[in-house]
Amino acid sequence: MVEIIIAAGIKVIFVLAAVLTGCAYATYMERKVVGHLQHRIGPSYAGPYGLLQPIADAVKLMFKEDIVPDKVERATFALAPLVSFIPALLTFAVVPFGKDNTVFGYDVKMVLSDLNIGILFVFAITSLGVYGIVLAGWSSGSKYSLMGGIRSSAQMISYEVSYGLSIIGVLLIANTLSLRELVEQQASDSIWFFSNWFIFKQPLGCLLYVTCAIAETNRLPFDLPEAESELVAGYHTEYSSMRFAMFFIGEYANMIAVSAVGATLFCGGWQGPFVNEIPFIGIFWLALKVFVFMFVYIWLRGTLPRFRYDQLMNFGWKVLLPLALLNTMVTGLFVVMGWF
Amino acid sequence: MSAGKTVTLNMGPQHPSTHGVLRVVLELDGERVIKATPVIGYLHTGIEKTMESKLYYKALPATDRMDYLSPMSNNLGYCLAVEKLMDIDVPEKVKWARVCLAELTRIKSHLVWLGTHALDLGAMSMLLYAFRERESIVDIYEACGGQRMMTSYIRIGGLAHELPRDFDKLVRKALKQIPQGVKDYEDLLTANEIFIRRTRDVAVISAGDAIDYSLSGPMLRGSGVNYDVRKANPYSGYENFDFQIPLGKKGDAYDRYLIRVEEIKQSLRIIQQAIDGMPEGPYRAHIPGVVLPPKEDILYKMESMIFHFKIITEGFKAPCGSVYQAVEAPKGELGFYIAGDGTNKPNRVRVRPPSFINLASLPKLVEGGLFSDVVCAIGSVDIVLGEVDR
Numbered sequence: 001m002v003e004i005i006i007a008a009g010i011k012v013i014f015v016l017a018a019v020l021t022g023c024a025y026a027t028y029m030e031r032k033v034v035g036h037l038q039h040r041i042g043p044s045y046a047g048p049y050g051l052l053q054p055i056a057d058a059v060k061l062m063f064k065e066d067i068v069p070d071k072v073e074r075a076t077f078a079l080a081p082l083v084s085f086i087p088a089l090l091t092f093a094v095v096p097f098g099k100d101n102t103v104f105g106y107d108v109k110m111v112l113s114d115l116n117i118g119i120l121f122v123f124a125i126t127s128l129g130v131y132g133i134v135l136a137g138w139s140s141g142s143k144y145s146l147m148g149g150i151r152s153s154a155q156m157i158s159y160e161v162s163y164g165l166s167i168i169g170v171l172l173i174a175n176t177l178s179l180r181e182l183v184e185q186q187a188s189d190s191i192w193f194f195s196n197w198f199i200f201k202q203p204l205g206c207l208l209y210v211t212c213a214i215a216e217t218n219r220l221p222f223d224l225p226e227a228e229s230e231l232v233a234g235y236h237t238e239y240s241s242m243r244f245a246m247f248f249i250g251e252y253a254n255m256i257a258v259s260a261v262g263a264t265l266f267c268g269g270w271q272g273p274f275v276n277e278i279p280f281i282g283i284f285w286l287a288l289k290v291f292v293f294m295f296v297y298i299w300l301r302g303t304l305p306r307f308r309y310d311q312l313m314n315f316g317w318k319v320l321l322p323l324a325l326l327n328t329m330v331t332g333l334f335v336v337m338g339w340f
Numbered sequence: 341m342s343a344g345k346t347v348t349l350n351m352g353p354q355h356p357s358t359h360g361v362l363r364v365v366l367e368l369d370g371e372r373v374i375k376a377t378p379v380i381g382y383l384h385t386g387i388e389k390t391m392e393s394k395l396y397y398k399a400l401p402a403t404d405r406m407d408y409l410s411p412m413s414n415n416l417g418y419c420l421a422v423e424k425l426m427d428i429d430v431p432e433k434v435k436w437a438r439v440c441l442a443e444l445t446r447i448k449s450h451l452v453w454l455g456t457h458a459l460d461l462g463a464m465s466m467l468l469y470a471f472r473e474r475e476s477i478v479d480i481y482e483a484c485g486g487q488r489m490m491t492s493y494i495r496i497g498g499l500a501h502e503l504p505r506d507f508d509k510l511v512r513k514a515l516k517q518i519p520q521g522v523k524d525y526e527d528l529l530t531a532n533e534i535f536i537r538r539t540r541d542v543a544v545i546s547a548g549d550a551i552d553y554s555l556s557g558p559m560l561r562g563s564g565v566n567y568d569v570r571k572a573n574p575y576s577g578y579e580n581f582d583f584q585i586p587l588g589k590k591g592d593a594y595d596r597y598l599i600r601v602e603e604i605k606q607s608l609r610i611i612q613q614a615i616d617g618m619p620e621g622p623y624r625a626h627i628p629g630v631v632l633p634p635k636e637d638i639l640y641k642m643e644s645m646i647f648h649f650k651i652i653t654e655g656f657k658a659p660c661g662s663v664y665q666a667v668e669a670p671k672g673e674l675g676f677y678i679a680g681d682g683t684n685k686p687n688r689v690r691v692r693p694p695s696f697i698n699l700a701s702l703p704k705l706v707e708g709g710l711f712s713d714v715v716c717a718i719g720s721v722d723i724v725l726g727e728v729d730r
Contacts, residue, residue, distance in 0.1 A: 034464075034465075037465055038464075038465045038468035038469070039468055039469070039472055040468065143347060143349050144349075147371075147711070220462055221462065221534055223462070230357070230711065230712050230714075230715050232355065232356060301464075302464070302465050303463070303465065303528070304462070304463060304532075304534055305458065305461040305462040305463040305529075305532065305534045305535050305538055306461060306462025306463075306534070306538075307534060307537070307538075308537070308538055308710060308712045308713070309371050309710060309711075309712060310371075310710060311537050311538075
C-alpha cells in the first residue's frame with residue numbers, strides 16, 4: 001500500500017516538474033521561433049543562447065508588485081488565475097507517456113491514472129479552463145477585460161462542440177475511451193512504425209482537432225479574448241505579478257496539454273521505433289510529437305492575422321461543425337461496413 | 341437601436357493600436373459601434389506658431405517633426421512654398437534629387453503603415469519585415485542629412501549639402517532590395533483569406549463622401565477619385581516622370597491597402613528614372629543674400645563671407661504676400677500657406693495636414709461596424725499624431 005502511494009507520489013512529482021519545465025521552455029521556444037521567423041534572434045543574453053531566459057522571467061514576475069485595482073471583486077479576482085491554471089495541469093494525469101515496465105523490481109505504469117474514460121476526463125477538465133477567463137474578465141471591473149471574457153465564453157460555445165466531435169471518429173475506430181488502449185492500438189512492429197497512427201485513418205478529424213485546439217487555447221488566429229491590438233490584453237489586462245504569470249503558464253500548459261492529447265489520439269502517443277527495446281524512449285517520442293504540434297502553433301502565430309469576432313463565430317458554426325458532423329457520419333459508415 | 345443600455349469605451353490615448361496618442365470615445369452595443377468620437381490634441385506642440393516666431397530658414401526643422409515618418413516630404417512642401425513666395429528657381433539637379441528623396445520618403449512611410457496596419461490585424465511578423473526594407477531608406481537619409489529621422493536635408497533654394505558620394509550606390513541597393521520585400525508582403529497578405537475578410541468592405545467611404553470630407557491621398561484614391569497633386573499641379577519637375585496613379589473601386593480598407601502597395605511600386609519607378617537621369621550641377625541656387633554661398637567661397641571671398649554671416653544671423657527678408665503650395669505627401673495633400681509681411685519671419689504659417697483631415701472621416705468609417713473594425717479603420721486611414729495635432 002505504502003509502495004503504491006510512494007510510486008504515485010514520485011510519478012506526480014516527475015510529471016509536474018516535466019510539465020512546468022516544459023511550459024517555461026515553451027515560452028523560450030516561442031520567443032526563439034517567432035524571433036527567427038521575424039529576422040530577429042530572440043532571447044540571447046541570459047545564459048548560453050538565452051537558455052536561462054525562462055528563469056529570469058520567473059524571477060522577475062515573482063518580484064513584481066501584485067497590484068489589485070480598487071473596483072475588482074476580490075475573491076473572484078484571486079480565484080480566476082487558479083481556475084485557469086489548475087485544469088491545464090490536471091489534463092496530464094491521464095496522458096500515458098511510455099510503455100509499462102519494471103523499475104527496481106516494481107511494475108510501473110507510465111501514466112498517472114489509467115482511467116477507462118480518460119478522453120472524457122480530458123475534455124471535461126480542459127473545458128473548465130474557460131471559467132478562469134470568464135471570471136477574470138468579469139471580476140476585473142474593466143471594460144476591456146469584460147469584453148475579453150465575453151468573447152472567450154462565446155468562442156468556447158462555438159468551438160467546444162466541434163472540438164468534441166472531431167475525436168469521435170477516432171473513438172469509433174478504436175472502440176475505447178482509455179488513452180492507454182488508444183496508444184496501444186496504434187503500435188506497429190513493421191519498419192513503417194507510423195502505419196497504424198490514426199492520423200491516416202482520420203486526416204480530417206486531425207485537422208479539425210488542431211484547428212479547434214488553437215481556438216481552445218486562445219492562440220492566433222483565434223486569440224480574440226486577449227486580442228492585443230484591440231482589447232489591450234483582454235481578460236488579464238488588470239493582472240500583474242504572479243497572478244498574471246499563472247494565466248501565462250496556464251496558457252502554455254494548455255497548449256502542451258492539447259498537443260499531448262492530439263499526439264496521443266492521432267500520432268501514436270509514445271509509440272515509436274525502439275520502444276520495446278528501450279522502454280523509456282517513449283517519453284522522448286511523446287515529447288518530440290508535442291514539440292512538432294507546438295511548432296505548428298507558433299508558426300501560425302508568426303504568420304497569420306487575427307479573425308474578427310463574427311467571422312470566428314461563422315467559421316465555428318458554419319464550417320467546422322458541419323465538417324465535424326460529416327467526418328463522424330462517414331467514419332461511422334466505414335466502421336459499420338467493416339472497412340477499417 | 342437597442343432597448344438596453346450601451347457601453348462607453350474609452351479607447352486611448354494609451355492604447356496599443358491608436359498609433360500614438362489618439363483617443364476615441366466609443367459607444368458600444370455589445371461589439372457594435374454606435375458612435376465614435378475622435379479626441380485629439382494630446383501631442384499638440386504649437387508647430388505653426390513656433391514657425392511664425394522663427395527666421396524663414398530656422399522654421400524648417402519644425403516641419404520634420406509634424407509627420408515624423410516622412411520628413412523629406414514636409415521639408416519639400418515648406419521649401420517650395422517659401423521659394424514660391426521669394427520667386428526662387430532651383431537648379432535642375434536639385435529638382436531631380438528632391439523628387440528622388442520625396443519618393444523614397446513615400447516608400448518609407450508606406451512601409452511603416454503596412455507594418456503597423458498588419459500588426460493591428462494580428463499579423464505581427466509583417467512589422468519586422470516592413471522595417472527591414474525601411475532600413476535601406478533610412479540609411480540613405482543618414483548618408484544625406486546625417487540623421488535617420490529628422491533630416492532637414494531639403495533647404496530653401498536647394499539642399500543642405502552636396503548629395504553623398506555613395507548616394508547612387510545606396511539608392512540602387514534600395515531599388516534592388518525593396519521589390520523583393522514587396523513581393524514577400526504580397527505573398528503574405530494580398531491573397532490571405534483572413535486578411536481579406538478583415539479588410540474587404542470594412543471602413544468603406546464612397547467617392548462622394550470622400551470629396552465632401554476633403555480627403556486626399558490614398559484615402560481619396562481608394563474611393564476611385566483620380567486626384568494626385570503630382571499629376572494635377574506638378575511641382576519640382578514631376579511632369580518629367582512617367583508614373584501611374586493607382587485607383588480603387590470600393591473605397592474600403594482592402595482597396596487602400598492595394599493602392600499603397602501599388603504606390604510603392606510606382607515610386608520605385610520614379611526613383612529609377614530620377615537616379616538614371618540625374619543631371620550634373622550645383623546643389624543650391626546661386627542667390628546672394630538668400631541662399632548660403634558655397635563653403636570654399638566663404639573662406640576666400642569677402643562678399644560671400646558677409647552674405648553667409650548676414651543669412652545666418654538675421655536671415656533673409658521675404659516680400660509681402662501670401663502663397664499656398666501643396667505637395668503629395670505619402671498621406672495625402674500636404675499644403676503650406678505662408679503669409680509674408682516683408683520681414684525676415686513669416687507672418688502666418690498654416691499647414692494643411694492630410695492626417696488631420698483624413699482622420700475627421702473616422703466616425704463615418706466606423707459607425708455601424710464592429711469594435712475590431714475600429715482598429716482596422718484607424719490603421720487604414722494612416723495617421724501620424726504629430727501631424728494631426730502639430
